[in-house]
Amino acid sequence: MFLATEVKEVVAKASPIDPFDWFMLAFTVIIAIGFVRLIKEKKKNVFAIGFATVALAVFVLIDVIMITQVWL
Numbered sequence: 001m002f003l004a005t006e007v008k009e010v011v012a013k014a015s016p017i018d019p020f021d022w023f024m025l026a027f028t029v030i031i032a033i034g035f036v037r038l039i040k041e042k043k044k045n046v047f048a049i050g051f052a053t054v055a056l057a058v059f060v061l062i063d064v065i066m067i068t069q070v071w072l
Helices: 001-011 019-040 046-071
Strands: none
Touching: 019 046
């Protein structure tokens, strides 16, 4: 019983960075690269640009919340 309590305390004090956080950051970078490529195209796909804009905005917002609220 006491060992389980100590393990919970150690885990709580461990790094707040979850491996899923790194995937979120990587997806944000991939979406940003795709967004830039869509903007650079000669023939614009307005739907794809709009979808990428919304996706990028959501992921950037999630990343900002993740970094400011969880990591710091």
